[in-house]
Amino acid sequence: xxxxxxxxxxxxxxxxxxxxxxxxxxxxxxxxxxxxxxxxxxxxxxxxxxxxxxxxxxxxxxxxxxxxxxxxxxxxxxxxxxxxxxxxxxxxxxxxxxxxxxxxxxxxxxxxxxxxxxxxxxxxxxxxxxxxxxxxxxxxxxxxxxxxxxxxxxxxxxxxxxxxxxxxxxxxxxxxxxxxxxxxxxxxxxxxxxxxxxxxxxxxxxxxxxxxxxxxxxxxxxxxxxxxxxxxxxxxxxxxxxxxxxxxxxxxxxxxxxxxxxxxxxxxxxxxxxxxxxxxxxxxxxxxxxxxxxxxxxxxxxxxxxxxxxxxxxxxxxxxxxxxxxxxxxxxxxxxxxxxxxxxxxxxxxxxxxxxxxxxxxxxxxxxxxxxxxxxxxxxxxxxxxxxxxxxxxxxxxxxxxxxxxxxxxxxxxxxxxxxxxxxxxxxxxxxxxxxxxxxxxxxxxxxxxxxxxxxxxxxxxxxxxxxxxxxxxxxxxxxxxxxxx
Amino acid sequence: xxxxxxxxxxxxxxxxxxxxxxxxxxxxxxxxxxxxxxxxxxxxxxxxxxxxxxxxxxxxxxxxxxxxxxxxxxxxxxxxxxxxxxxxxxxxxxxxxxxxxxxxxxxxxxxxxxxxxxxxxxxxxxxxxxxxxxxxxxxxxxxxxxxxxxxxxxxxxxxxxxxxxxxxxxxxxxxxxxxxxxxxxxxxxxxxxxxxxxxxxxxxxxxxxxxxxxxxxxxxxxxxxxxxxxxxxxxxxxxxxxxxxxxxxxxxxxxxxxxxxxxxxxxxxxxxxxxxxxxxxxxxxxxxxxxxxxxxxxxxxxxxxxxxxxxxxxxxxxxxxxxxxxxxxxxxxxxxxxxxxxxxxxxxxxxxxxxxxxxxxxxxxxxxxxxxxxxxxxxxxxxxxxxxxxxxxxxxxxxxxxxxxxxxxxxxxxxxxxxxxxxxxxxxxxxxxxxxxxxxxxxxxxxxxxxxxxxxxxxxxxxxxxxxxxxxxxxxxxxxxxxxxx
Numbered sequence: 028x029x030x031x032x033x034x035x036x037x038x039x040x041x042x043x044x045x046x047x048x049x050x051x052x053x054x055x056x057x058x059x060x061x062x063x064x065x066x067x068x069x070x071x072x073x074x075x076x077x078x079x080x081x082x083x084x085x086x087x088x089x090x091x092x093x094x095x096x097x098x099x100x101x102x103x104x105x106x107x108x109x110x111x112x113x114x115x116x117x118x119x120x121x122x123x124x125x126x127x128x129x130x131x132x133x134x135x136x137x138x139x140x141x142x143x144x145x146x147x148x149x150x151x152x153x154x155x156x157x158x159x160x161x162x163x164x165x166x167x168x169x170x171x172x173x174x175x176x177x178x179x180x181x182x183x184x185x186x187x188x189x190x191x192x193x194x195x196x197x198x199x200x201x202x203x204x205x206x207x208x209x210x211x212x213x214x215x216x217x218x219x220x221x222x223x224x225x226x227x228x229x230x231x232x233x234x235x236x237x238x239x240x241x242x243x244x245x246x247x248x249x250x251x252x253x254x255x256x257x258x259x260x261x262x263x264x265x266x267x268x269x270x271x272x273x274x275x276x277x278x279x280x281x282x283x284x285x286x287x288x289x290x291x292x293x294x295x296x297x298x299x300x301x302x303x304x305x306x307x308x309x310x311x312x313x314x315x316x317x318x319x320x321x322x323x324x325x326x327x328x329x330x331x332x333x334x335x336x337x338x339x340x341x342x343x344x345x346x347x348x349x350x351x352x353x354x355x356x357x358x359x360x361x362x363x364x365x366x367x368x369x370x371x372x373x374x375x376x377x378x379x380x381x382x383x384x385x386x387x388x389x390x391x392x393x394x395x396x397x398x399x400x401x402x403x404x405x406x407x408x409x410x411x412x413x414x415x416x417x418x419x420x421x422x423x424x425x426x427x428x429x430x431x432x433x434x435x436x437x438x439x440x441x442x443x444x445x446x447x448x449x450x451x452x453x454x455x456x457x458x459x460x461x462x463x464x465x466x467x468x469x470x471x472x473x474x475x476x477x478x479x480x481x482x483x484x485x486x487x488x489x490x491x492x493x494x495x496x497x498x499x500x501x502x503x504x505x506x507x508x509x510x511x512x513x
Numbered sequence: 514x515x516x517x518x519x520x521x522x523x524x525x526x527x528x529x530x531x532x533x534x535x536x537x538x539x540x541x542x543x544x545x546x547x548x549x550x551x552x553x554x555x556x557x558x559x560x561x562x563x564x565x566x567x568x569x570x571x572x573x574x575x576x577x578x579x580x581x582x583x584x585x586x587x588x589x590x591x592x593x594x595x596x597x598x599x600x601x602x603x604x605x606x607x608x609x610x611x612x613x614x615x616x617x618x619x620x621x622x623x624x625x626x627x628x629x630x631x632x633x634x635x636x637x638x639x640x641x642x643x644x645x646x647x648x649x650x651x652x653x654x655x656x657x658x659x660x661x662x663x664x665x666x667x668x669x670x671x672x673x674x675x676x677x678x679x680x681x682x683x684x685x686x687x688x689x690x691x692x693x694x695x696x697x698x699x700x701x702x703x704x705x706x707x708x709x710x711x712x713x714x715x716x717x718x719x720x721x722x723x724x725x726x727x728x729x730x731x732x733x734x735x736x737x738x739x740x741x742x743x744x745x746x747x748x749x750x751x752x753x754x755x756x757x758x759x760x761x762x763x764x765x766x767x768x769x770x771x772x773x774x775x776x777x778x779x780x781x782x783x784x785x786x787x788x789x790x791x792x793x794x795x796x797x798x799x800x801x802x803x804x805x806x807x808x809x810x811x812x813x814x815x816x817x818x819x820x821x822x823x824x825x826x827x828x829x830x831x832x833x834x835x836x837x838x839x840x841x842x843x844x845x846x847x848x849x850x851x852x853x854x855x856x857x858x859x860x861x862x863x864x865x866x867x868x869x870x871x872x873x874x875x876x877x878x879x880x881x882x883x884x885x886x887x888x889x890x891x892x893x894x895x896x897x898x899x900x901x902x903x904x905x906x907x908x909x910x911x912x913x914x915x916x917x918x919x920x921x922x923x924x925x926x927x928x929x930x931x932x933x934x935x936x937x938x939x940x941x942x943x944x945x946x947x948x949x950x951x952x953x954x955x956x957x958x959x960x961x962x963x964x965x966x967x968x969x970x971x972x973x974x975x976x977x978x979x980x981x982x983x984x985x986x987x988x989x990x991x992x993x994x995x996x997x998x999x
Contacts (some may be wrong), residue, residue, distance in 0.1 A: 029859050029860060029861065029863060029875045030860070030861055031835045031836075031837065031860050031861055035837050035860075038837075039832060039836075039837055039838070042832075042838075042885065042889055043822065043831050043832050043889040043890075044822065044831075044889050045850075045887075045888070045889050046887075046888060046889070047823070047889075203835070207693060207694075207697065207834055207835065208693075210697065210834070211693065211696065211697040214700075217821075217822045217823050218823070241834060242822075242834070243822055243823075243831070335703075336529060336530065336703050336728075336729055337533070337703050337704070337729075345529050345530075345729070346525060346528075346529050348693055348696070348727060348728065349517045349689070349693065350517075350525075351517065351521050351524075351525055352525070352528075364531075373515050374515060374516070374517050374521075375515065375516055375517055377515060389515045399528065401531075401532075402531070402532060403528055403529040403530050403531050403532070403533075404529075
């Protein structure tokens with residue numbers, strides 16, 4: 028049956044919104060008709076570089092409207108766009124180059140050039156290298172390729188498995204499905220203006236830009252997360268939607284206050300605004316439900332949305348309209364509401380598989396732990412890593428950590444299994460208390476028993492003043508175990 | 514790749530919205546969990562009636578929540594739901610019975626029983642007949658069938674072609690795609706309450722009910738378009754969405770005024786309210802853009818939406834987010850904006866084909882005439898029937914009628930070709946003027962030349978006081994030609 032590809036999307040939008048602006052980036056502005064013509068021109072440049080159907084095009088540069096042009100040029104040729112994390116070390120970049128074997132690599136001098144130079148030694152002879160400012164364009168006809176919606180269009184590298192990242196392969200249908208669900212649940216419309224500051228190498232960064240494009244709205248592209256530039260552009264472009272996370276929220280507030288920028292056009296509530304949340308809500312017009320939900324690169328975005336369905340008990344909203352979501356036990360059996368198990372997903376947004384790995388099945392096993400609440404909403408608990416087998420029972424550290432976090436005196440914790448002569452493994456928790464709080468282990472263990480099954484409660488709790496962290500800021504579990512695992 | 518079927522939809526919604534109401538009908542109310550269990554029970558009843566994968570189940574009854582149960586029971590079994598027009602004459606019903614060869618026919622005594630009795634003589638021995646109140650249900654497990662999203666789930670009979678209707682075959686993917694587009698563009702949400710009064714044998718009637726179900730909202734089902742009952746239910750159920758057309762609008766207003774029903778929960782603007790539009794807007798809360806757009810049964814609903822994209826020059830809004838829409842000339846070549854041609858469509862909502870007809874191609878040729886405006890929006894002009902070939906040029910009557918209709922004195926017209934020694938065919942118009950207006954042919958011909966190419970203008974205009982009409986209320990073109998074609 029006939030589908031709908033990203034090539035269709037860029038062609039159709041040139042017809043439906045020929046005169047409306049599609050992208051604004053560093054002073055350049057293109058309508059949907061101009062953008063489509065530029066995509067055809069870039070496809071011709073790719074043809075000159077011998078990029079053919081199935082070939083990978085690596086993007087080792089920051090956000091730019093030309094990255095979006097490249098996505099759609101690859102779509103029209105049947106090639107695969109590989110947006111790589113430009114923050115990576117040279118060695119990590121080298122891994123992506125070796126793994127993706129690109130026909131063409133586009134790179135950027137500023138901030139990234141030195142690492143690219145160190146990494147590209149591993150590239151094969153068949154890889155052409157073009158600096159982004161050498162990329163050019165030229166007038167050309169629409170490419171004549173006929174593209175299948177199940178063909179891979181994006182290869183995106185995800186978190187490390189067994190020490191190495193993997194290239195998740197997303198098809199046209201994966202992204203188009205996720206884009207429409209995203210636009211629907213986020214209530215995107217033609218009159219939105221989206222600040223594309225989230226990196227395109229993150230699935231949510233790319234997906235948001237595609238979804239905004241999909242509905243005929245404007246993407247204002249920002250090279251990288253720069254609070255001054257973000258504040259300036261929100262004000263100048265009357266931006267309505269932006270994904271701003273963590274400390275960026277406060278930085279943007281201060282930049283806006285300093286430069287007297289007007290943020291009132293913004294309608295979204297930022298994730299984790301913390302202490303700045305109140306000031307933010309005064310400076311913007313947050314009339315939309317909070318963004319959020321549960322997703323993965325391998326799912327081409329989110330499969331649950333906070334803003335979809337009624338507000339329920341679950342922390343992560345309801346399943347997306349085309350997602351089949353199940354919570355399953357160790358044997359793959361579906362669990363009842365209230366029980367924690369692995370989140371598994373089926374439907375048209377599930378990736379085609381990892382590059383170089385035998386095809387996956389119909390169901391995506393996320394490796395994440397969740398729970399269906401009695402009202403049908405979904406709670407994401409945490410990664411299913413490090414299952415603790417204690418006696419005949421399975422305990423997920425994330426579930427115990429969630430129970431500990433409910434105690435008002437607990438700031439954070441890390442739970443893992445320690446050897447136990449009777450139970451094989453016993454549950455141990457290392458806990459950091461909030462400033463000024465005190466608590467003893469038996470009290471906290473009793474507290475846990477109120478929220479989780481008794482066999483899941485920690486048998487040993489150790490209080491510490493801080494937990495070791497990885498460079499990314501997450502708790503370094505291996506180091507916690509080395510220090511406190513005995 | 515894994516898709517998403519109507520079987521998935523009913524199963525998922527039982528998980529996502531177990532406690533929310535899915536349907537209310539004649540005093541019965543079912544939650545999504547109860548509804549799904551009822552669907553399984555009905556599937557068991559179908560199994561008893563020997564309904565197997567691919568078999569048709571004919572619905573010769575009015576709207577009822579059991580029709581929706583039947584749709585989803587067929588979905589879980591891989592059977593095909595055939596909602597037939599219960600207003601048809603016995604002879605027309607007989608055609609549908611013969612053409613669809615149902616394994617099971619469900620019928621209703623009231624209003625329809627006599628015609629069914631006359632029609633069912635043509636049914637084969639293999640058709641089981643069940644009156645709707647004999648349908649029953651029983652507790653049963655989920656059917657074990659694995660359903661392909663490209664399998665046909667609905668066969669719906671469309672307007673006559675060459676004297677006989679045809680069964681348009683819609684797949685799960687067709688309907689799911691159209692449902693999501695519909696929910697998105699109409700801004701349906703979980704808190705909507707939809708009055709399902711439009712017959713399920715109309716694609717828009719069925720689609721609206723499915724889209725509302727899709728987002729976890731409530732369908733209040735009405736057996737038939739009864740103004741008293743509609744008014745009562747809007748008030749009692751706090752209905753937010755209803756499709757009311759033509760004179761029904763005024764009838765519902767009068768019923769509400771008479772019974773002091775409260776219509777203020779209604780958010781939709783009715784189609785063609787006419788003189789009652791103002792009163793309607795006082796009694797309801799029309800805070801949504803007007804419904805409307807262009808569609809066909811063969812497209813599983815609409816491919817353009819008034820409410821999608823910015824308000825443009827086109828009368829029928831913008832193309833739906835997953836629809837590829839082209840305006841093509843006689844040779845299949847894409848026309849430029851401003852030129853009238855046939856509307857052709859590609860994408861995941863295009864039907865699988867007509868029952869018993871060789872498979873159609875990738876593109877659906879709608880047989881309708883439209884125009885892409887310069888701003889990308891779309892105007893639907895009318896059926897492309899009866900192309901007039903005059904000289905070397907093609908003239909579509911609908912286009913000339915649209916030009917005539919722009920003159921304030923013209924009430925309606927019918928345009929057709931008459932034999933002409935020089936031009937092969939010449940354009941003739943039969944025109945009805947508005948009460949109290951007068952106009953001469955040369956003035957009206959000159960007026961036409963301002964709006965359409967000179968070769969399209971009528972060479973002969975005949976003024977009459979009324980045009981002959983078919984039983985359906987549309988102008989009877991054959992009769993017009995017989996009377997005035999010379």
